[in-house]
Amino acid sequence: MSSDSTVVTARHFEYVRMHTRPEDGFLLELKAAARAAGIPPIWIAPEQANLLQILLRASGARRVVEVGTLAGYSAIVMARALPPEGRVDTFELDPGHAAFAAEWASRSDVRARVLVHQGDAHKLLPRLPAASADAAFLDADKGGYPAYLRECLRIVRLGGLILVDNAFAFGELFADQPRDRETPAVRRFNEIMAATREVQSVIVPLGDGMWVGVKIAEPAPAA
Ligand code: SAH
Ligand code: DHB
Numbered sequence: 001m002s003s004d005s006t007v008v009t010a011r012h013f014e015y016v017r018m019h020t021r022p023e024d025g026f027l028l029e030l031k032a033a034a035r036a037a038g039i040p041p042i043w044i045a046p047e048q049a050n051l052l053q054i055l056l057r058a059s060g061a062r063r064v065v066e067v068g069t070l071a072g073y074s075a076i077v078m079a080r081a082l083p084p085e086g087r088v089d090t091f092e093l094d095p096g097h098a099a100f101a102a103e104w105a106s107r108s109d110v111r112a113r114v115l116v117h118q119g120d121a122h123k124l125l126p127r128l129p130a131a132s133a134d135a136a137f138l139d140a141d142k143g144g145y146p147a148y149l150r151e152c153l154r155i156v157r158l159g160g161l162i163l164v165d166n167a168f169a170f171g172e173l174f175a176d177q178p179r180d181r182e183t184p185a186v187r188r189f190n191e192i193m194a195a196t197r198e199v200q201s202v203i204v205p206l207g208d209g210m211w212v213g214v215k216i217a218e219p220a221p222a223a
């Protein structure tokens with residue numbers, strides 16, 4: 001730890017949580033319904049939800065691409081930070097997750113701003129036009145992150161946001177024998193992200209670690 005930073009402890013995290021606007025009743029209901037339906041209880045933390053909304057509002061984002069919808073928690077959160085004509089296009093491989101998310105998005109206050117696309121993001125992202133989004137949020141299978149990053153560097157406009165969840169690999173970033181099969185993929189991705197010149201980025205240590213980046217250059221055309 002360099003001397004110009006405070007070592008963040010569990011107590012600091014608790015303090016941050018206590019000073020963060022909590023989720024509303026609708027999102028709490030969504031979580032309870034997901035658990036009851038046997039949907040994996042996976043969603044960004046409230047601190048990350050606030051960070052995403054602040055970044056989207058501050059940048060005036062209108063079009064957001066999300067990779068990995070699950071229950072639709074983060075999609076609904078992001079849609080709420082967009083203007084009325086804004087839209088989150090969120091991609092989900094699992095038909096059960098996609099159906100649950102579509103159902104809950106349709107019940108939400110932002111039903112007109114969330115579009116759930118069921119399918120493999122590796123197949124669907126290449127269909128999106130270049131420079132058609134103001135922000136991308138990557139939160140699907142971690143092995144796919146390098147490919148999603150490449151696609152999103154095309155889809156997101158210059159000056160747009162590239163946001164990526166789970167930089168801390170489910171808390172296993174430094175584990176000698178990680179239990180999660182995706183931990184090595186997260187470690188590899190973090191190296192790629194740090195070396196990607198087209199994005200100015202930093203890991204914000206909220207939730208499970210969130211890469212926050214801005215696209216500052218167009219990627220070189222693939223050879
Ligand atoms: N963003 C959500 C959590 C997403 S969890 C939230 O914070 O509320 C990761 C999701 O990515 C899972 O639902 C998983 O089914 C999905 N996923 C995995 N591989 C995928 C792929 N190739 N294309 C699209 N979605 C994928
Ligand atoms: C898992 C995936 C996520 O995107 C996340 O934020 C937390 C957990 C998982 O696959 O276990």
Ligand code: MG
Pocket residue numbers: 043044139165166
């Ligand atoms: Mg995640």
